[in-house]
Each structure stands twice: as structure tokens, then as C-alpha cells.
Amino acid sequence: MAENMIWFENLKRADVAKVGGKNSSLGEMVSTLAPKGIDVPPGFATTADAFRAFIAANDLEDRIAAEMDALASHKITLAEAGRRVRGMIVEGDWSEDLRTDIGAAYAELARRTGKETPSVAVRSSATAEDLPDASFAGQQETFLNVEGEAALLAACKRCFASLFTDRAISYRTVRGFDHMQVALSVGVQQMVRSDLGGSGVMFSIDTESGFDKVVLINAAWGLGENVVQGAVNPDEYMVYKPFLGREGVVPVVERALGAKEKKMVYAGEGRATKNVPTSRAERSRFVLSEEEIVELARQACTIEGHYGCAMDMEWARDGETGRLYIVQARPETVQSRAGAGAMKSFTLTSKGERLLSGLSVGGAIATGQVCLIEHASDIDRFVDGAVLVTSTTDPDWVPIMKRASAIVTDHGGRTSHAAIVSRELGLPAIVGTGNATHVLHDEQEVTVSCAEGEDGYVYAGIADFEVEDIEVGDLPETRTRIMFNMAAPAAASRWWRMPSDGVGLARMEFVVNNAIKVHPLALTRFDQITDDKVRDEITVLTRAYETRTDYFVDTLALGLSRIAAVHHPNPVIVRMSDFKTNEYAALLGGAQFEPKEENPMIGWRGASRYYSEGYRDGFALECQAIARARREKGFDNIVVMIPFCRTPQEADKVLEVMAENGLRRGDDGLQVYMMCEIPSNVVLAEEFAKRFDGFSIGSNDLTQLTLGVDRDNEQLADVFSERDPAVQWMIEQIVTRAHAAGAKVGFCGQAPSNDPDFARLLVGYGIDSISVTPDAFRAVKANVAEAESGRTK
Incomplete structure (x- = not known):
């Protein structure tokens, strides 16, 4: 039994060679994290040795190697090679000991769960997956709601065969893995009745910016495959990790309602699962309560703390009991390995008509011609360098996704297949647009912009844009606090590595x-x-x-x-x-x-x-x-x-x-501050300082009202100037008088970044802080440092 089957509680994360990354991780959680409140459904794994024994018993090793050699020498196509090898495996026979061991383990799971024929999830776990530098996410198959020994044996064989799906073969080739050195373990796990509840994916890191102090959770009704595959637009939640231990605090910082157009449920009459439309009530309410969001976030932190790295997890809520389960956990492999010292900033300088919008992935901008492909069977006609537009993607699409300049989908959230693969490939993507395949057409020239915050936009035509490399590790220290002007919440985490005050x-x-x-x-x-x-x-x-x-x-x-x-x-x-x-x-x-x-x-x-x-x-x-x-x-x-x-x-x-x-x-x-943007604010500074803790100088309005100039009037543009002596007198007066009254003073405006002399003036007046847009932060920091040191360019 031990050579062929191992129960999850007897596995550890070091057992990748025995049962693959997915099953070793499940075993690690069952054996070590259950006392810490992590619920993992019970189950067992077939071993890599069991897979090799199956291959040997059916004399398949040389036959499979021959097919892979023929593929490598271009004698047959990828589709032909994959189809032949999968056929060999599915047509193979179980040896008596393997059949007996799988049947015995399933019977024991029935005893443990109290069900005569428990419904199980049958998941593939390759011995080269969920590695720190290669996720292999979704490369092999999963089968849900498998019930009965005969159905389980058939599903296990199909999992073995899925080691040679076209996508798995292609991915191993790109990553340099020897096809014959990779084995497959099958995880057999009690199904959580999330078909009656909900399920989804969560990351212990912001998948877009790499901000490591939040947990990102996606949720939809029913079984989780739709979220993983990006077949629905899920709810999205974000939780601030440092506050999870505070009593009486609910640190949820994002709660966005998704469309959740359909859900995967159990099917009868020999079919394991099926998709059905969600009700209007389901579409109009959140899948998770705030308490459940916080509980999942706590579990994510527990798992992350145990593994010592950012994690990618799948969760499910049992609709019968309301219990929350973790059904998968693997290391996050994109943002956690991104360089901390440099950032790229993309800025559109011109753009055409906005055609559609969705959730942005990647933070970059790309241009090109649309290649609209609605079905995986048509991917052979993809044009290298085009913008891939489709309804949704799954692992079959990876070979062409890596040849695209950008990806746009109708469906999916930030944890969908399209989003995950796009991040791994370094491509901008817009997911969940709802209607991209109806609005866009083949050979249409477009610009895909993921550089404008949480929402991504597709514009007509080839836009102009600039790319700036931003180093964050070489900025000088300043006595004056340099702060951000911020409007879009989603853009805030993009700049988290910047050392703003x-x-x-x-x-x-x-x-x-x-x-x-x-x-x-x-x-x-x-x-x-x-x-x-x-x-x-x-x-x-x-x-x-x-x-x-x-x-x-x-x-x-x-x-x-x-x-x-x-x-x-x-x-x-x-x-x-x-x-x-x-x-x-x-x-x-x-x-x-x-x-x-x-x-x-x-x-x-x-x-x-x-x-x-x-x-x-x-x-x-x-x-x-x-x-x-x-x-x-x-x-x-x-x-x-x-x-x-x-x-x-x-x-x-x-x-x-x-x-x-x-x-x-x-x-x-x-603390309560006031804007200083009216001359009366300066004239009565001492009176205002009795009522407020500080002032922030709004230089545009203060200039406009001091000089009596409409700042938007082109004919008066030469008169409007923050460098006017009257305006400078106002600024100096408010700083001096506010400080005398014990109040702080800041400055909001771009002038210090465009004009080093203006920065010197503010520093000379004794300004406490200067606040600018993030893209100007480096310039202002440098200008202020020079002003404070008395140096000039």
C-alpha cells in the first residue's frame, strides 16, 4: 500500500518526488496546519512509483519516448504526439495490486467520511510543478464529483494521461524538463459541497503590484473551476494583513461585486458537473460575508507564514455546513520574484477613442492588430505579435499566449487563467471586458493600456506612449517630507515601493x-x-x-x-x-x-x-x-x-x-487640516490655526485668487504664475505665521518638480512637506535634497 498510496496526513512538502507539488503541499497542510485552523478535506495520493509501475506494466516507456523523439525531430505534430500518448495510457490496464490499493483507499475514505460512496475530486500532481520558478498551473487535468470505485479508476487513468496534454508537453519543452523524468501522482480528495456554496482563489500578495501587505480573494458561486479558468467575472476582495490581529477591526479594503454569470454544480445521469446560469439574486449579492473574508485572509497568512513565501491558494465553502476549506496551496511565482529595485512606468501621450474596458493586468501598454479567436480549435491561425482577443483562456492557449503582445478577454477576474499566465509571461492583459469579442474585429489596430490603474482600456488605433525606468533604491534623504498626491485607490499599490512620507x-x-x-x-x-x-x-x-x-x-x-x-x-x-x-x-x-x-x-x-x-x-x-x-x-x-x-x-x-x-x-x-487657497486664509492664519492642525497650500487656487486670474483662460496664461512675487509672499506668510501658531504647512502642486528654484524657495520658507504625483516623486526628492544642502545644478 505505502508504495502506491499515501494518505495526506503522512505527507510533507519535501515529498514532491513522491507525490508531486500539489499533493505534497496538501499533505504539509493536513499534517502541520490543522491545529492552526486550516481545514483541508481528507484524502490520499497515488505515488510517482505507482505511475511508473502503471507505465511499466503496460510496456509504455519506450513507446512514449519514441513519440517524444518524433515530436522533437518534427516528424509529427504536437497534437499527434499528445493524442497518441494519451491514447496509450487510457487504453492501458490496471495491475491487480494498483487496482486493489486504490479501491482499498477509497473504501477507507468512505469509512472516514461516513459516506458509502463519497464524491471526490481527482487532481493531477506532477513531480515537476509548483516549483519556486515554474508553476505548471493548470497543465494537468482535474475531475470533480467522481463517485464510485469504477469512476475513480477511470479518472485516475485520465489524470495519468493528462501528463501528456498538448499544453503540458509544450510547457515542459519551453522550461527544459525531460518528458520521461516527470511522473504523475493523483490526489483523491473528498469533495466540498461548494456547488451549494461558493469557491475561488486567493493570493497572499497583490497580484498586480506585488504589494505584500494584502490578501487578494476572488469568489464565485458553485465549484471553483470557473474562477480558475476565468469563465466568470468573480467578486473581488482585498484585506490588509497587518491589522488581522487587531481586536474589533475588519481590515477589508476592497469589496467589488462581480457579475458571476454562471456556476458549476453537480450533474446527474452520469455527468459529473455542469454549468448553469446564476439567479438574479446570486448575481446581485456578495458570495462572502465580511467575517468569511477576514477568516480566509487569516488562513492565507497562516499558510504564508508556514511556507515562508507568498502563496497562491484555492478555497471552497461547503454549502451544507458553511465551513471554509483550503483545497490547494502553492508558491506564488511571479510578483514574489519580481525585482524590488526597479519599476517601469508607462504613460500614454496620445490615444484614440476608448472602445471598451475591463480589469487591468500587468501595468504596461501594448499596441498591435487584433487577432480574434473564439475557440481553441482555431489557435493555429494566431498571428505572432497580435493582440489576442477571446472569450476566455485555459492552459491549451498558452502556446499562443506567449506569442501575443497583449491579451483581452470577455470573462475572468484577476485570478483567472488569462490573468495568471499574462503575469508570468510579462504581458499586459485586460480581463472581464464582457464584450471584447463583439466590439473588436480581426486586423483592427488597437492600443491596450493597463497603465491607468485598476481598470484597463482598449483604444482605437496605435497610440503613442512613453516608458520610464524608475529606480527606487538610490533616492536621497530629505528633512522635508515628500508625499504623494493620490486619487485612484487602485493606483496606490502600484507605487508602494516608493519611499514616500x-x-x-x-x-x-x-x-x-x-x-x-x-x-x-x-x-x-x-x-x-x-x-x-x-x-x-x-x-x-x-x-x-x-x-x-x-x-x-x-x-x-x-x-x-x-x-x-x-x-x-x-x-x-x-x-x-x-x-x-x-x-x-x-x-x-x-x-x-x-x-x-x-x-x-x-x-x-x-x-x-x-x-x-x-x-x-x-x-x-x-x-x-x-x-x-x-x-x-x-x-x-x-x-x-x-x-x-x-x-x-x-x-x-x-x-x-x-x-x-x-x-x-x-x-x-x-487631526483636521484645511486647504490654504484663498487670501483670507493667509490674512487670518492665526485664527484658522486655532481651529485646524495644519494647512495645505493649494497653489493653483491661491495663485488664481491672489492675482484675479482665471487659470483656464488662455489669454491670461502669461499672467498666471506661482512665481509671481505676490503669490510667493502669500506662501511665505502662511508658512511663517502657521509655524508661529504651532500648525504644520504642506504644499500640493507640481511646481517643485518642474522648477528646482521653486523647490528651493519652499525649503527656504521652511515648508514641512511637499506633495506631488508619484511620477514626479524622484525629481522633487532630488530638487529638495539639493535645496536643503544648498547645492545648485
Whole structure:
């Protein structure tokens, strides 16, 4: 028995040669991590020796070697070689001892599980897979809901044969593995009834940026194959690992609802599984509760800690018991091996019409002609260097994926096959577009951009773009804090390796505009909306939440928390919404609640809105989101900033409304800053300093209002200048007077990166911090270091 079968609890991760990477990892978890709360369904593995015994008993070794030699010398095609070898194996006979041992182990599993004929997953585990530098993910077959000894024996034989699928042969050839030196083990594992629950994939690292302080989880209804294969657009969750041990904190920083168009379930009448459409209710709710998300994240951290490296895991929730199981775990092989010292930054300089969007993978930009292939049977017509456009991919597609310039799919999430392989190959990919195969056509010239944050875009035509190599290990130290201006939460983790001192300006309105999309009053005063179309759109957007207002609060709290997570414990200064009335009106449902102003730039904006009855309940939602991010999620590094505060009396009113909504200055260490962008802010600096902890100079508005110049007026462009003596006097005054009053002062703007002399001026004034966009960080850091040292270029 021991020569042919080993139970998982008797295996360790060092047993790759005996049972392959997948089964040795399962054994490691069962034998060592069960006491730490990791649930792995019971099972056993056939050994590599059992595979070799099967091959020997059927005299197949020389025959298989001959086929591989014929393939290597181009006498037969890959498809012919694979088909012949698989046929030999499937047609082979079981020896009496192998048949007996498999049957006996299955009977023992029946006894352990209390089921007469337990349903099992039958998984292939090659002796060259899940290695630190080669994942071999999905190269061999898995068979689900296999029931009965006869079906199990047939599935085991098909697993043996899958060592020679076309994709496996091709992958081993590329990686330099000898076909005849690789053996296959079969893992036989009790099925988790995730067909009645849900399942998915998770990584203990951000798969796009390599940010190592988060767990990324994808989830869909039913069995997990659809998520792995990218056949559905799953829910996506992200959890901040350092806070998982904190009492009373739920550090979920992303919760995005996926379409989850179908689910894989058990099938009857001799069929193991089938796909069925999900119900409208299933599509409109999250698969996992917050408690389950956090529990899975804790398990991911436990597994990562045990293995000592970033991990790629598959999980399943039993719909009968509600228990969460880990059904696979392997080392993550892309981001964890990426170089820490250098980054590439891609920037579009021109672009055509936006054709479609989806989830971005890879952070790069590529151009080329579309090659649209809907079925794997047609991959022979792929054109090298083209943009591969298809519905979804599986391991059969790998040989052409590596010849593509970019990949675009209709379906899939960040943990789908297309996404994983694209990362491994270093290709930009956009997954889950929904309609790429309908919108794009063969030979169409397009640009695939994954360099604009979480969403990827396909543009018409060949766009111009720039690529910059960014070294992060050679930056000088500065006394002045150099911080980021940040808008998109998804872009925050892209720059996590940059040694910034925090975020000097996080623009709340970006999250509202791009993630929430709805005017807050359209949620608090939903009954007043007269447009039925608007009501229907809001109903769809808020469908996963018990209340419409919780949709706003939760989505905003998540977006701000994701930025705060990347920079914790450094401060992240969040400016409360600073839309103008025309911009508020452009939000869904906003036109009904906004007045028309002749000059919104100096109209009803900033502080004046927050205490007004015309927006007070909208501002309350903003405050509740900040409070949730700080208290429930743990990000007490969030600092609140009030824009366009004209008078100290306005400041008092805003602070009072904030306190009513759970944000009292000083409580739980809460700091409140104000934007300094109006001359009155400078003139009354001492009065404002009594009410706020710091100032952030908004140089654009301060210049505009000091000089009386519309910054967007081309005819006055030569007058608008931050270097004007009047503007410089304002900046110097606010720094000097704020410091005398014990308040900090920062500067938000690009001028220090474009103008070294301006950086010297700010340093000379004694500015505490300078905040710029991430792409300008290096230049500003260098300019400030020179200014502090007194050197000039």
C-alpha cells in the first residue's frame, strides 16, 4: 500500500518526488496546519512509483519516448504526439495490486467520511510543478464529483494521461524538463459541497503590484473551476494583513461585486458537473460575508507564514455546513520574484477613442492588430505579435499566449487563467471586458493600456506612449517630507515601493466620481427623485447593500482605506469632496439637487456646502465613511482636510457638523487640516490655526485668487504664475505665521518638480512637506535634497 498510496496526513512538502507539488503541499497542510485552523478535506495520493509501475506494466516507456523523439525531430505534430500518448495510457490496464490499493483507499475514505460512496475530486500532481520558478498551473487535468470505485479508476487513468496534454508537453519543452523524468501522482480528495456554496482563489500578495501587505480573494458561486479558468467575472476582495490581529477591526479594503454569470454544480445521469446560469439574486449579492473574508485572509497568512513565501491558494465553502476549506496551496511565482529595485512606468501621450474596458493586468501598454479567436480549435491561425482577443483562456492557449503582445478577454477576474499566465509571461492583459469579442474585429489596430490603474482600456488605433525606468533604491534623504498626491485607490499599490512620507492630498471626489457614481443626495433623498431611469440605475448600483446610503459609506470607506493601507502608518490627508456645483450635477441623480451657477469655481463649494441644509446630509455620509475607515478598518493614519474654507466662522460650523457625525477633532488622534487657497486664509492664519492642525497650500487656487486670474483662460496664461512675487509672499506668510501658531504647512502642486528654484524657495520658507504625483516623486526628492544642502545644478 505505502508504495502506491499515501494518505495526506503522512505527507510533507519535501515529498514532491513522491507525490508531486500539489499533493505534497496538501499533505504539509493536513499534517502541520490543522491545529492552526486550516481545514483541508481528507484524502490520499497515488505515488510517482505507482505511475511508473502503471507505465511499466503496460510496456509504455519506450513507446512514449519514441513519440517524444518524433515530436522533437518534427516528424509529427504536437497534437499527434499528445493524442497518441494519451491514447496509450487510457487504453492501458490496471495491475491487480494498483487496482486493489486504490479501491482499498477509497473504501477507507468512505469509512472516514461516513459516506458509502463519497464524491471526490481527482487532481493531477506532477513531480515537476509548483516549483519556486515554474508553476505548471493548470497543465494537468482535474475531475470533480467522481463517485464510485469504477469512476475513480477511470479518472485516475485520465489524470495519468493528462501528463501528456498538448499544453503540458509544450510547457515542459519551453522550461527544459525531460518528458520521461516527470511522473504523475493523483490526489483523491473528498469533495466540498461548494456547488451549494461558493469557491475561488486567493493570493497572499497583490497580484498586480506585488504589494505584500494584502490578501487578494476572488469568489464565485458553485465549484471553483470557473474562477480558475476565468469563465466568470468573480467578486473581488482585498484585506490588509497587518491589522488581522487587531481586536474589533475588519481590515477589508476592497469589496467589488462581480457579475458571476454562471456556476458549476453537480450533474446527474452520469455527468459529473455542469454549468448553469446564476439567479438574479446570486448575481446581485456578495458570495462572502465580511467575517468569511477576514477568516480566509487569516488562513492565507497562516499558510504564508508556514511556507515562508507568498502563496497562491484555492478555497471552497461547503454549502451544507458553511465551513471554509483550503483545497490547494502553492508558491506564488511571479510578483514574489519580481525585482524590488526597479519599476517601469508607462504613460500614454496620445490615444484614440476608448472602445471598451475591463480589469487591468500587468501595468504596461501594448499596441498591435487584433487577432480574434473564439475557440481553441482555431489557435493555429494566431498571428505572432497580435493582440489576442477571446472569450476566455485555459492552459491549451498558452502556446499562443506567449506569442501575443497583449491579451483581452470577455470573462475572468484577476485570478483567472488569462490573468495568471499574462503575469508570468510579462504581458499586459485586460480581463472581464464582457464584450471584447463583439466590439473588436480581426486586423483592427488597437492600443491596450493597463497603465491607468485598476481598470484597463482598449483604444482605437496605435497610440503613442512613453516608458520610464524608475529606480527606487538610490533616492536621497530629505528633512522635508515628500508625499504623494493620490486619487485612484487602485493606483496606490502600484507605487508602494516608493519611499514616500505618506499622502499629502487624497482626492475624495475621485472615489465618488469613479466608484460610487451617484450624487449622495440621490441616496439620502431617493424618494424625491422624479426620473425613473435614474431611480433604476441607482437601484442596480446599490443592489448588494441593505440601504442605499450604506452603499455610499462603504464604497467610499473602502476606497480611502485602500490608499491608507499602502502608506500606513504615514499620514494620508483626505480632502473632503471638492466638486463644483456643475461637477456634482454630473453625478447620477445630481442635476435635481444642484443649482446652476455662473461661476462655480468661486461658488457653492467646499466648506460652505458641508453645513448647508442643501448638502448637510450628503456631507454626513462623507464623515461616516471616514469614521468607518478610521475605526472599523483601523486606518487611524487618515487625516481630514477641509477645502475652500472662507472664514473662521465657516470653520466652526463645519467642525460642529463633523463632530455630530463621529469626527471630533482630537478624538482618537484625529487631526483636521484645511486647504490654504484663498487670501483670507493667509490674512487670518492665526485664527484658522486655532481651529485646524495644519494647512495645505493649494497653489493653483491661491495663485488664481491672489492675482484675479482665471487659470483656464488662455489669454491670461502669461499672467498666471506661482512665481509671481505676490503669490510667493502669500506662501511665505502662511508658512511663517502657521509655524508661529504651532500648525504644520504642506504644499500640493507640481511646481517643485518642474522648477528646482521653486523647490528651493519652499525649503527656504521652511515648508514641512511637499506633495506631488508619484511620477514626479524622484525629481522633487532630488530638487529638495539639493535645496536643503544648498547645492545648485
